[in-house]
Amino acid sequence: VNDVVNEVLPIIEQRFEDKHLTFDKAVDDHIQLTADKEKVKQIIINLVDNAVNYTPEKGNIYLRITECNDSVCIEVEDTGIGIEKEALPRIFERFYRVDKARSRNTGGTGLGLAIVKHIVEVHDGTIEIESEVNKGTKITVSLPINNDMQK
Numbered sequence: 001v002n003d004v005v006n007e008v009l010p011i012i013e014q015r016f017e018d019k020h021l022t023f024d025k026a027v028d029d030h031i032q033l034t035a036d037k038e039k040v041k042q043i044i045i046n047l048v049d050n051a052v053n054y055t056p057e058k059g060n061i062y063l064r065i066t067e068c069n070d071s072v073c074i075e076v077e078d079t080g081i082g083i084e085k086e087a088l089p090r091i092f093e094r095f096y097r098v099d100k101a102r103s104r105n106t107g108g109t110g111l112g113l114a115i116v117k118h119i120v121e122v123h124d125g126t127i128e129i130e131s132e133v134n135k136g137t138k139i140t141v142s143l144p145i146n147n148d149m150q151k
């Protein structure tokens with residue numbers, strides 16, 4: 001897991017500086033996960049990409065990776081615009097974007113979370129989202145540590 005984080009950081013770090021966002025991470029040492037490495041990287045990139053896009057300048061983004069009940073929990077939290085309750089059930093649909101995001105012209109296509117959800121399902125994991133408008137969003141992905149991916 002540490003390797004994965006070290007490989008994605010250079011990809012995402014530049015974006016924090018551009019937007020004057022603070023970024024903190026807490027990654028447990030020595031977590032071993034049986035999974036498709038590139039796909040786990042994609043999960044982190046897509047979630048952090050959203051955190052950056054939907055958080056105004058000078059906000060905070062937090063990445064926490066811990067071992068939790070025979071799983072790895074990947075948590076990405078931001079202090080951004082949040083998502084209204086009515087939109088939450090649709091957020092993982094392909095091409096779905098909340099109006100606010102559209103009008104903000106962030107240029108996304110609405111695929112990032114659909115891809116994350118797909119990767120999580122292939123790994124028999126779960127994904128949870130907590131969000132409050134104008135406060136922020138926290139997405140927690142949980143992936144079983146020993147996954148045979150036989151499907």
Ligand code: ATP
Nearest residue numbers: 050051054082097098101108109110111112113137
């Ligand atoms: P893409 O990821 O394909 O570039 P996108 O970011 O619009 O485009 P998703 O990542 O699937 O697509 O997210 C869907 C929608 O969910 C976003 O358009 C945005 O409205 C909302 N959203 C996702 N993450 C956040 C977040 N951290 N804070 C606020 N809104 C979010």
Ligand code: MG
Nearest residue numbers: 050108112113
């Ligand atoms: Mg996105």
